[in-house]
Amino acid sequence: MSQLPIELVLPQLTQAIAASNQVILKAATGAGKSTHFPLRLLQSGTVSGKIIMLEPRRIAARNIAVYIASQLGEAVGKQVGYRVRGESKVSAETKLEIVTEGVLTRMLQDDPELTDIGMIIFDEFHERSLHADTALAFVLESQEALRDDLCIVVMSATLDAGDLKRVLPDAQYIESEGRSFPVDIDYQPMSQNDRLPEFMAKQIERLLLRESGSLLAFLPGVGAIKRVQELLEQAQIEASVCPLYGQLDFAAQQAAIEPAKLGERKVVLATNIAETSLTIEGIRLVVDSGLENQAWFDLKTGISRLEQGRIAQSSAIQRAGRAGRIESGLCVRSIVRLNFNHSQSRVPRKSCAVI
Incomplete structure (x- = not known):
């Protein structure tokens, strides 16, 4: 300390x-x-x-x-x-x-x-x-x-x-100043025919074969996490797969945060809750979907709904930084095309009141 x-x-x-x-x-x-x-x-x-x-x-x-x-x-x-x-x-x-x-x-x-x-x-x-x-x-x-x-x-x-x-x-x-190691950034574009869970699972498998250390993948929501977990388990990767999101019970969250056992590797599939404040031991690889679920409020209907949206630049910096906590790391960022059709009557739920 x-x-x-x-x-x-x-x-x-x-x-x-x-x-x-x-x-x-x-x-x-x-x-x-x-x-x-x-x-x-x-x-x-x-x-x-x-x-x-x-x-x-x-x-x-x-x-x-x-x-x-x-x-x-x-x-x-x-x-x-x-x-x-x-x-x-x-x-x-x-x-x-x-x-x-x-x-x-x-x-x-x-x-x-x-x-x-x-x-x-x-x-x-x-x-x-x-x-x-x-x-x-x-x-x-x-x-x-x-x-x-x-x-x-x-x-x-x-x-x-x-x-x-x-x-x-x-x-x-x-x-x-912080204490971090250099993190190389690699960009992997998704084609229009790619589905996010399959694309992310392939990137995770590829990195585990080429690189050492445990891996943290950022996904937009629970549905994507469960699907990627299913695909990785079907592929029988040589690493334990741990989901991490807010609705998990405390014991499951702790299992994701704790370091991998000696000689083993871990893949943590997380929402944006892993961006800040939490330290997941042993991570030197990050795969970032560049997406998060965002709450939008419709002024006409008075109803909020979750939609996938791109993360802010500050979030991208935070996510990449998770790969450089213990040694030099690598962050793979996916390039995703999204079709937005937000009407003027809809505003982000996280509206800012002060600044």
């Missing part, structure tokens, strides 16, 4: 938190911002009051809480806890609480003054959502009107500091 890149800027962070109630932290993937930074805050006693850290995904909230608690030699739910939809592990001892977006929104509605809370950390803020943007707006309002002692930290690996500076003009800005 002591060799994590975030250690180099911890003195600056400590000074910034002491001097300002608003801090922007840009830290590359693998720097330790989601785990080591809050752990050091907890150990140092720098923050007076409870620390709340917002994570956009439940799986990340659980795993970060479990990991930090293990570094303290404790079970989750004591000094470090988490709250996600339908599940809570906190106690009167909890000083660091990792929560998901809806939980923070409800906390703000129930107690706008945020009593007993000394700091709120917005992690992976580049992902942007209506909940996160609204929460930041409410927290800033609370800070200005009720709690000038409340500290706000906004952090991400790929955030646009210029946009955030317009919202937080007085914030201290700190940047930390």
Whole structure:
């Protein structure tokens, strides 16, 4: 832990938190911002009051809480806890609480003054959502009107500091380098006759034959994951295949995240939940479909629906970075042609409220 890149800027962070109630932290993937930074805050006693850290995904909230608690030699739910939809592990001892977006929104509605809370950390803020943007707006309002002692930290690996500076003009800005190895990028075009699951399965098989190490494949949704898993099992590849998506039970998610057994290889088939905050040990190969399921809201019907869409450039960078955590890696990006027919009455469900 002591060799994590975030250690180099911890003195600056400590000074910034002491001097300002608003801090922007840009830290590359693998720097330790989601785990080591809050752990050091907890150990140092720098923050007076409870620390709340917002994570956009439940799986990340659980795993970060479990990991930090293990570094303290404790079970989750004591000094470090988490709250996600339908599940809570906190106690009167909890000083660091990792929560998901809806939980923070409800906390703000129930107690706008945020009593007993000394700091709120917005992690992976580049992902942007209506909940996160609204929460930041409410927290800033609370800070200005009720709690000038409340500290706000906004952090991400790929955030646009210029946009955030317009919202937080007085914030201290700190940047930390990551610790990663070179990742070669290869592009594989899909023909019009190719189906995504079959194409992805072929790319995975090809890479496993040519390259060493475990592999992480990004797919748009659960249906594609199950189909690719079926194809790989039929091909009898020499690797264990593990799905990873939000609806999986906790044990199955942990099985996907844990390192492969000695002498074995692993193929993890994941949605975009594996882009950030989670470290899957042993990955040096990434196959990226370049797609994700996106929620669109139809203003005429008032109904939301999921449709496949291309990921943002920041997501592509995050996905490729997963291949360079332990050694030089390789990322294969598929080039997919999509026919979009979004009418003007439809807007992305993740509309941005603040920036």
